[in-house]
Each structure stands twice: as C-alpha cells, then as structure tokens.
Amino acid sequence: MTLPFIDMARARPWPPRVSAFTKPFWDALAEGRLVTTRGRTSGRLTFPPKPFCPYDWGREVEWVELSGRGKLYSQTVIHAVPAAFAGEAPICNGIVDLDEGLRVAARILGEPALDAAMECVVLRYTDGPLHAFRMTA
Amino acid sequence: MTRRVAVIGGAASPCGKLQTAVGSPLQALEHEILAPLVIEAMSRAGLPKEEVGALVFAMCRPYTLQKYFATFLANYLRLPLKGTIMEVLGNGMTGGMAFDEAVNAVALGHADVALALGINMESQANSAEHMMTTMRAVGDVDFHSIFGFTPISWYAMDAVRYMHEFGATRAELASVAVKDRRHASLNPIAQFRTPLTLVEVLAARPIVEPLGLYEVPPRSDGAVCLVVCAEDVAKATRRPYALVRGRGFFHEGAHQINEVPNDMTAFVSAQGAGAAAYRSAGITAADLDLAELYAPCTIVQVLAGEALGLTPRGKGAAQAAAGETSLGGRIPICTSGGCLSRGHPAYSTGLLTIFELWEQLTHRAGERQVRNARLGAGSCELGNYNAALVHVMEAVA
Numbered sequence: 087m088t089l090p091f092i093d094m095a096r097a098r099p100w101p102p103r104v105s106a107f108t109k110p111f112w113d114a115l116a117e118g119r120l121v122t123t124r125g126r127t128s129g130r131l132t133f134p135p136k137p138f139c140p141y142d143w144g145r146e147v148e149w150v151e152l153s154g155r156g157k158l159y160s161q162t163v164i165h166a167v168p169a170a171f172a173g174e175a176p177i178c179n180g181i182v183d184l185d186e187g188l189r190v191a192a193r194i195l196g197e198p199a200l201d202a203a204m205e206c207v208v209l210r211y212t213d214g215p216l217h218a219f220r221m222t223a
Numbered sequence: 224m225t226r227r228v229a230v231i232g233g234a235a236s237p238c239g240k241l242q243t244a245v246g247s248p249l250q251a252l253e254h255e256i257l258a259p260l261v262i263e264a265m266s267r268a269g270l271p272k273e274e275v276g277a278l279v280f281a282m283c284r285p286y287t288l289q290k291y292f293a294t295f296l297a298n299y300l301r302l303p304l305k306g307t308i309m310e311v312l313g314n315g316m317t318g319g320m321a322f323d324e325a326v327n328a329v330a331l332g333h334a335d336v337a338l339a340l341g342i343n344m345e346s347q348a349n350s351a352e353h354m355m356t357t358m359r360a361v362g363d364v365d366f367h368s369i370f371g372f373t374p375i376s377w378y379a380m381d382a383v384r385y386m387h388e389f390g391a392t393r394a395e396l397a398s399v400a401v402k403d404r405r406h407a408s409l410n411p412i413a414q415f416r417t418p419l420t421l422v423e424v425l426a427a428r429p430i431v432e433p434l435g436l437y438e439v440p441p442r443s444d445g446a447v448c449l450v451v452c453a454e455d456v457a458k459a460t461r462r463p464y465a466l467v468r469g470r471g472f473f474h475e476g477a478h479q480i481n482e483v484p485n486d487m488t489a490f491v492s493a494q495g496a497g498a499a500a501y502r503s504a505g506i507t508a509a510d511l512d513l514a515e516l517y518a519p520c521t522i523v524q525v526l527a528g529e530a531l532g533l534t535p536r537g538k539g540a541a542q543a544a545a546g547e548t549s550l551g552g553r554i555p556i557c558t559s560g561g562c563l564s565r566g567h568p569a570y571s572t573g574l575l576t577i578f579e580l581w582e583q584l585t586h587r588a589g590e591r592q593v594r595n596a597r598l599g600a601g602s603c604e605l606g607n608y609n610a611a612l613v614h615v616m617e618a619v620a
Contacts (some may be wrong), residue, residue: 098369099369099371100368100369100371101369102364102365102366102369103364103365108365132482133482134363134365134366159384159484159487160380160381160383160384160387160487161380161383162376162379162380162383162431162432162433163429163431163432164371164372164373164376164379164431164432165428165429165430165431165432166350166351166354166373166430166431167351167354167371167373168351168354168355168358168371168373169349169351169352169354169355170355170371171371172351174371177370177371179370179371179372179376179380180380181380181480181487183484187483187484188482188483188484189480189481189482189483189484189485191362191366191367191370191372191479191480192370193370200383200384200387201387216369216370
C-alpha cells in the first residue's frame with residue numbers, strides 16, 4: 087500500500103538537492119513510500135536519512151519504510167514568506183511526531199488540532215515530490 | 224592563566240534604520256558609524272587606546288560591502304594588537320559569542336583590554352529576499368527549507384504548543400510586547416518608543432500565526448562597542464564596572480527540532496546554560512535583579528524566562544501579564560525594550576544585551592534604572608534556542 091498522492095499543478099517552490107545518498111529517499115517518496123535509515127549496530131532510526139548512524143557513528147545503515155502515521159505536535163501559518171514561496175502563501179507548516187518515535191517538520195494540509203492523528207501524503211509537484219501530513223481519514 | 228574580567232565601558236548607536244539604499248547619492252558607511260562608538264566607549268572606560276590588545280567582532284551581514292571588516296577597522300583606528308583579532312558568527316548568538324571571546328582573550332592573558340564590537344546593517348534588504356537566506360540558517364536546507372520555514376515560524380510553533388499545554392492566552396503572550404514597548408520608551412537607543420496597547424498588539428496583521436506584527440522582531444540596523452578588561456585594570460580606573468561573575472553554555476545537539484520527540488518548549492539549552500552560569504557565579508535565579516534575554520518574539524521571552532528559572536514553568540506568560548517581569552516588578556526582563564522594541568540588529572543583539580546590563584549595573588540607565596541593581600543575567604541563543612549562552616554580571620562600584 088502506498089501513501090496517498092495529491093497532484094500539484096506547479097513545480098516545487100524551492101526543491102531539495104538530491105545526492106547519490108538521498109536519492110533513494112526521494113525516489114521512494116515519488117513511489118508513495120516514506121523511508122529513512124536505521125543503524126545496523128544501534129538499531130536506531132534517524133531522520134532525515136544519513137549514511138551513518140548519528141547515535142553510535144556506525145557506518146552500516148539500512149533503508150526502512152515508515153508508517154507515515156503520527157500525531158501533530160505543533161503548527162503555524164506563515165504569512166510572511168521567503169520570496170520563492172510567494173505563490174504558496176500563506177503556508178501551513180507543522181511538526182509531526184511519527185509512531186516510530188521520529189519528529190518530522192513538513193507541510194500540513196487542512197486545519198487539524200494539536201495531537202490529532204496524522205498521515206503522510208505525497209504532494210506530486212510537476213518536478214518531483216514533497217511529503218506533507220493531514221488528519222488521518 | 225585565567226583572571227577575573229569586567230566590562231568597563233560601552234557605546235551604542237540608536238537601533239533602527241542606519242543603512243542607506245543601494246544607489247543613494249550619500250551612503251552610510253559601517254566604519255564611519257562604528258569607529259566613533261569605539262572612541263566613545265574607550266572614553267567612558269577612561270582608558271587610552273594603547274591599552275587595547277584584542278578586537279572581537281560580531282560578523283557583519285552580507286550586505287556590508289567591506290570584507291575583512293575587522294582588520295579594515297583596526298587599520299582605520301590604527302590599532303596594533305598583541306592579543307587577537309577575529310570575526311565570529313553564530314546566528315543569533317553572534318554578538319554574545321563576540322563578547323564571550325573578548326572575555327576569553329582577557330581571562331587567558333592575551334590582552335588586558337579587549338573590544339567586543341559589531342555593526343549589523345540589513346534594514347534596506349527586501350524582507351522576502353532576506354528570508355531566502357535566513358531560512359537556510361534555521362533548518363535543514365534539503366528537508367526543512369523546502370517547505371518555507373522562516374526563523375520565526377519555529378517560535379510560532381513554540382507558541383502554539385505552549386498555549387495548548389499550559390492554557391496560556393493570546394493576551395498574556397501579547398502583554399510581553401506591551402511591556403517591552405513601555406521599557407523601550409525609556410531607552411534613548413530604542414527603535415520604537417511610542418506606547419503600544421494590548422488591543423493594537425492583538426489586532427496586528429498575522430506574520431506567523433498566532434504571532435502578529437508586534438510580536439515578531441523588526442528589521443534593525445545597529446552598532447555597539449563594549450570595552451572588556453581585566454578586573455585590576457577596571458579597578459585602577461576608579462570607575463564603576465560590571466564584573467563577569469558567571470558563564471554557561473549548552474548546545475542540545477539538535478538543529479531546530481530534535482529528531483527524537485521531546486518537550487520543545489522547555490528550551491533545554493537555556494536550562495543547561497543557565498544552570499551552569501548560576502553555578503559558576505555561585506548564585507541562584509532568585510538572586511538576580513534583572514535579566515536581559517535574547518527574545519525575538521514574545522513567546523521566546525516567556526520560554527527563555529521559564530528555562531532560566533525567572534518564572535515558573537507554564538506561568539511565564541501569566542506573570543508577564545501580571546507585571547512581574549516589568550520594571551518595578553519582581554524580576555524585570557528586557558529593560559532595554561528587548562528585540563521587539565529596542566530593536567534587533569541580529570548579529571549585534573547579543574552585544575546590546577551586555578550593553579544594557581553594563582548600563583544597569585553601573586547605574587547609567589536613567590529612567591529605566593532598576594533600583595539597586597547588583598546582579599544581572601544575559602542570554603543569547605541560536606536556532607530555536609537549540610544553543611544558549613548565559614552570562615551573569617555583577618555591579619562593582
């Protein structure tokens with residue numbers, strides 16, 4: 087099962103750089119999966135994904151898929167936006183605590199209350215994906 | 224070698240609009256603003272220029288054309304230096320780090336007198352373009368900035384969470400801006416000095432919800448110079464001075480948000496830095512007569528005040544509304560008017576914090592003087608208070 091997609095009829099305002107290492111993250115997101123890395127020796131997840139484990143600095147990591155589900159920790163509506171985001175203002179962004187124990191900051195859709203159950207969705211822009219969260223259906 | 228260090232002099236420009244527009248026929252030049260402040264600060268210190276052994280600058284904004292501004296100014300002032308000369312950068316902590324490094328230069332014996340100084344010019348920059356740079360400083364460029372998080376958007380999320388958890392009201396938060404403006408009305412270098420009402424603060428257009436125009440920082444230019452010296456040098460001047468009594472620092476090892484869910488509004492770095500500063504000073508928060516906090520938004524002043532033990536957790540906004548953090552109250556916070564009304568020339572703000580403490584502790588603060596002020600704390604931070612630097616200063620007359 088993949089994450090829900092929402093088509094956006096424009097390019098991302100300020101797209102991420104993609105490295106050889108982070109390419110699997112963005113490729114997976116484009117396919118509807120939210121993934122990150124886990125240290126093989128520590129067994130701990132990290133986000134954003136890293137080519138090593140930040141906890142024990144172990145150099146072996148594996149890609150794992152996340153549920154994309156969690157709770158809304160906080161949010162804001164940004165009215166004064168950086169120039170590249172003028173076309174998206176006002177922007178609703180927030181912080182979601184995933185069930186796997188990771189805290190992620192991203193776009194928020196709708197008007198959820200704090201602590202609401204959230205799910206990850208993929209915003210399919212014309213030039214690539216961005217992750218976002220909305221209240222669980 | 225380490226020894227006790229004092230602030231013996233200081234001078235600051237008014238905060239506000241000093242910068243001129245590109246193409247303006249007459250330009251405001253940074254060195255022509257800062258150099259006279261150096262001379263004034265040294266005059267207030269009662270020390271000859273030959274005593275200066277180190278210069279530590281808060282780095283200039285990218286809008287300042289002169290590069291290697293520090294050595295340029297050493298030439299402009301004809302100041303040979305046996306200690307050190309450097310420009311430091313640490314986001315919002317920049318000015319505080321400049322002061323910290325000047326203190327270190329003296330404490331370590333590299334210089335008997337060191338200047339901590341800076342000039343921040345940015346008021347002519349277009350805000351939307353300016354944020355294209357600042358958004359890259361307050362988040363992961365590839366995983367946060369892509370959503371358009373601005374520096375103050377993180378503080379706005381603190382406010383939302385804080386109100387949710389503790390039941391603090393919008394009016395209580397907004398009262399911090401009213402209080403700061405009242406303080407600023409008594410400060411000759413403040414950018415905004417006309418009184419502000421609670422109704423005006425609450426009715427202001429939203430910038431980052433729930434915070435409106437008067438609860439977020441203005442764009443400010445500003446310049447400041449502090450004279451830092453060994454305590455025996457300060458004593459020999461027979462002038463009052465502010466002794467660096469304690470210092471604490473903590474960085475939580477996180478950039479904006481902790482990837483492991485934690486209590487974001489606890490400001491753990493301010494807790495850690497404050498505790499270390501109080502410990503090294505041999506005091507508790509209750510001993511302080513005033514605190515000058517780096518607080519670009521109303522909510523930040525509330526949370527930093529709680530983390531530093533000035534107000535109880537969850538009660539900071541209510542106590543601000545009740546006047547406990549006002550001049551004349553239990554523990555006056557931001558007697559300068561703070562970032563919101565004194566002004567926020569960001570890279571120099573940490574220096575202005577110490578400038579205000581020096582003015583208060585040497586009883587130069589005029590109408591905003593805290594009576595019998597003996598101990599004051601100053602804080603600065605970077606990110607969403609991911610790091611904090613706290614100094615405890617003591618009046619010695």
